[in-house]
Amino acid sequence: GIQVEQSPPDLILQEGANSTLRCNFSDSVNNLQWFHQNPWGQLINLFYIPSGTKQNGRLSATTVATERYSLLYISSSQTTDSGVYFCAVESYGGSQGNLIFGKGTKLSVKP
Amino acid sequence: DSGVTQTPKHLITATGQRVTLRCSPRSGDLSVYWYQQSLDQGLQFLIQYYNGEERAKGNILERFSAQQFPDLHSELNLSSLELGDSALYFCASSAGVGTTFTDTQYFGPGTRLTVL
Numbered sequence: 001g002i003q004v005e006q007s008p009p010d011l012i013l014q015e016g017a018n019s020t021l022r023c024n025f026s027d028s029v030n031n032l033q034w035f036h037q038n039p040w041g042q043l044i045n046l047f048y049i050p051s052g053t054k055q056n057g058r059l060s061a062t063t064v065a066t067e068r069y070s071l072l073y074i075s076s077s078q079t080t081d082s083g084v085y086f087c088a089v090e091s092y093g094g095s096q097g098n099l100i101f102g103k104g105t106k107l108s109v110k111p
Numbered sequence: 112d113s114g115v116t117q118t119p120k121h122l123i124t125a126t127g128q129r130v131t132l133r134c135s136p137r138s139g140d141l142s143v144y145w146y147q148q149s150l151d152q153g154l155q156f157l158i159q160y161y162n163g164e165e166r167a168k169g170n171i172l173e174r175f176s177a178q179q180f181p182d183l184h185s186e187l188n189l190s191s192l193e194l195g196d197s198a199l200y201f202c203a204s205s206a207g208v209g210t211t212f213t214d215t216q217y218f219g220p221g222t223r224l225t226v227l
Contacts, residue, residue: 031212031213033212041199041220041221042113043201043203043218044218045203086154088156090211090212097166097167097211098156098167098169099156099212100156101153101154104154
């Protein structure tokens, strides 16, 4: 089945810094999503982005489907950005209808 | 507050038992999704229902089943529980207008299941 790899696994930033999180996937996808899980466990669906670029405030995401990767940019990070960021994909073929998650990038933003 | 409610918040039970987790979606949402998060397996999509019908199926074990009722709440039934079923179980809901996974999902706080 499709493999989803996220990097880096851990990231520590000072408040105000920018960061880029990466998601690589091993097969063509018809769906890619980014999620954030805060330190208290709450999950938030950030972006649905199978291709192209989207922006939402200080967060933006770009997916280059032909090269099988997606990037999540966080600008001017705040302590509330801390948590784990997950990428998840739905591929064509046998895995269609199943959303496969990466292991996540754990972000810690220090004041 | 996402508007999605899950009960109970915590559940402790023994191996071999059966439990039912309940989810109430946001008002107006027709789709409900179930996810499992464990230390071993990470986050896994289990199953999705749209307006009472199963729409997508992920890594759901045969010992697990779900349904969505006419009032749109959903229940996840876990039977013959094993130690490895200990996990956080999330429910999410979406409007369900688009195809599977294209709508924004809103997550509940989760039910933490501990199997002893």
